[in-house]
Amino acid sequence: MATAIASIASRLRAILPADRVLDGPAALIPYAFDASFWSLRARRMPDVVVLPETTDEVAAIVRLAAQTGTPIVARGAGTGQAGGAVAARGGIVIAFAHMRRILAIDRTDLQCVTEPGIVYADLNATLAGHGLFFPPDPGSGRACTVGGMVANNASGPHAVKWGTTSAYVLGAEVVLADGTVIVTGGARSKALKSSSGIDLTKLFVGSEGTLGILTKLRLRVQPRPPARAVVLAAYDVLEDTVRALDDLFAAGILPATAELLDRSAVDALMKWRPDLDLPQGEAVLFIEIEGTKTSVSASVREVEAIVQRRATTTRLAEDEAAIQRLWAARGGLAAATALLFPGKHRIFAGEDLAVPISEIPRTVRRAREIGEETGVTVLFYGHFGDGNVHSGIVIDPEDPDEVRRADELADRLHRLAIEVGGTVTGEHGTGAVRAAYMRAEHGPALDVMRRVKRALDPQGLLNPGKLDLDPGKLDLEVPEG
């Protein structure tokens, strides 16, 4: 680094008020982690954290970083599970906690403009007042920021129908590696679609802060469906869930969600809350239908009639309280896990496979076997309707042997995903944790990613050590225990 950190902090205080430049060790600690197990195992401290309030401040910070050769990492709420927002090589973390304004909401034009630091649930609460919603619904939606969602191309259960964050980003204000500010998707555009020029917006979506820093987001939003209903269906064998989903497709129906609970997850939930009275079977599906009240009422009965054919039991929930009870069961997995395995913790590692829908049964069966072979407890669930299989690894993180076996399990799960024609991450991002799999998954396309990276960040200062874009310098050494 060309300039001492103390000097950089003092120069940052010329850009920002002193209380928005943090460099005391205690103040920095929260920024050394995200939700990944990787980040919990070795503290990776940033040298300075800054809390800008305007794009101009961000640009000035980035210019200083460029002049001094200092790494720079953008950070939302730190809910990521791949180390994406952790400063793998130190330097400056730009935290967006102070840039959380909604700048415009326009129902007629089906869009809004926000700063990146706004929390997903807060945005949707405000949009709801306008009859609108922003569809991608990550599991961490009550905490994660919209900027982080865009940086990771996040999604969740409803991506089956609505797609991922990428489909809803119309444009972005971006601070480039040299501090230049651009607006993608048209400098002053409020158009809902465009075929003009190269689509830079989608290039920045999912690039995890390695190509530029997002400072404003222009998002497509949707009319909020006023009604929904859920069909719960239990199946004797996993393969029947695939057949049931295909039955729906054959009838021309794409549900809003098709959530899968594997037997491992159902068992955990039933021990935690027997009153939920979840049906028994190798797998349970949660199928949600959205629309107007009359259309949902018509559709949900068609759906139930179709999924009944192969199910052992189905249950229909039409009133909002009953629907919320079902979703609470699905959402209770973390609590159930904590209760069932006292002294152990669910860790985030190898947790976000996405495979072809037809390969889900084979993937889950093989993954269970790998869990047994490594002697590690693991639950499976996921967003079945788009092939996203989540694994919940449960270990005692103080037990070095269990940690070693969990490492092996996570590694083998990642390789399994690629082997069955899937990806190591469906919605959580690559970050540092999955960088080592980029060559296996992408082959020579990785070299093109690196060319794009070099073109936009020739000094390699934007979020270094992520996505395998700067090979030979990867900070993935795993300390024991």
Add this chain to the structure above:
Amino acid sequence: MATAIASIASRLRAILPADRVLDGPAALIPYAFDASFWSLRARRMPDVVVLPETTDEVAAIVRLAAQTGTPIVARGAGTGQAGGAVAARGGIVIAFAHMRRILAIDRTDLQCVTEPGIVYADLNATLAGHGLFFPPDPGSGRACTVGGMVANNASGPHAVKWGTTSAYVLGAEVVLADGTVIVTGGARSKALKSSSGIDLTKLFVGSEGTLGILTKLRLRVQPRPPARAVVLAAYDVLEDTVRALDDLFAAGILPATAELLDRSAVDALMKWRPDLDLPQGEAVLFIEIEGTKTSVSASVREVEAIVQRRATTTRLAEDEAAIQRLWAARGGLAAATALLFPGKHRIFAGEDLAVPISEIPRTVRRAREIGEETGVTVLFYGHFGDGNVHSGIVIDPEDPDEVRRADELADRLHRLAIEVGGTVTGEHGTGAVRAAYMRAEHGPALDVMRRVKRALDPQGLLNPGKLDLDPGKLDLEVPEG
């Protein structure tokens, strides 16, 4: 150019059978044009046209072009309206007429793999047999290729609900400027979603052959809705169409289409086919609802009740024959125009504005005034639900003064789109015709597009003269008459 064209043609004949290398002037003529008025006014002949059948052949052709410094232009059906598939600087045109196979269709996994030369309607006819469809429906769907759609991020009436082509491209095999072949979206992936690495797929979508040549496409497809219904609604004033659409949004309803016919288009249609009995008014909307039979039946009545509030007349079509009659009316604009203005032609210029929905009335009113000020006949219609306003300019292309006035009209329409917060092209692409507006629309983001271009095509051989990516060499001189 480093090597004489005769020598390149003979070297191409070492790669491909002689009957798939065209260099006789008569054989080349069809490739000198697309549907743009720009291409009809001055013949831009390629030097050679090749018709490859495999990716290896395409790669060998591109390697030869790279070695000899020869421009290379990918071409689908030539239905484009912006000159994108016309060789603005000569060189080799790669025509994909022989690469039109469907390589895989998988309903359970909701995807298919095709070669780029397949015609959109042919793909959908085959998908229909599996209960599937590929949603983007460009107006040229019976002729255009899927490769061209991906290159231009094409769409059509149903993009209101389904989005544009970009949302459906999961991965692509791409031949790079040096002849290297990569696969984006995972080298062997069949995943439906991914957050792995930088999203190169979406970078190639819409880049019009300036960054690489598409040789295979992995596409997300959807269960085909088995039923639909259409509500036709007429309004006294344009502004009420915006209010009616917003009423639907407020009720949580996003229709599949919301097509607009401005009075100019309704008048033309009624003179052509009075039996269509279109309702009178400043504007008519076609609102289509899709789903299962029971859900459509429920929804369409809700929609009619809502749009009736502000409409002068509404009409409901539920049986397929009646629906097709209505769409035939919408599709009859070209025929109506030809009949009403004998000796004149509808030209494609300034034809693809997309503006914020709320700005459509102001845009159409101002556009009508510009038509009057320039003394040029122009009709307006479009995909109202996403702000896409098409203009149909009708002139005698042999009349130099009328051509000059049409040029002025098209130029002013493009500037108007940018001025009201829109884009010069919603779905047709930039090509050569709209390259001159890239700086005004994108500002400094254009420089980032150029950096990406240089990183992927340092010699500037891929579709030169398009998207303003190689400034100072643009072939936009307009010959008189």
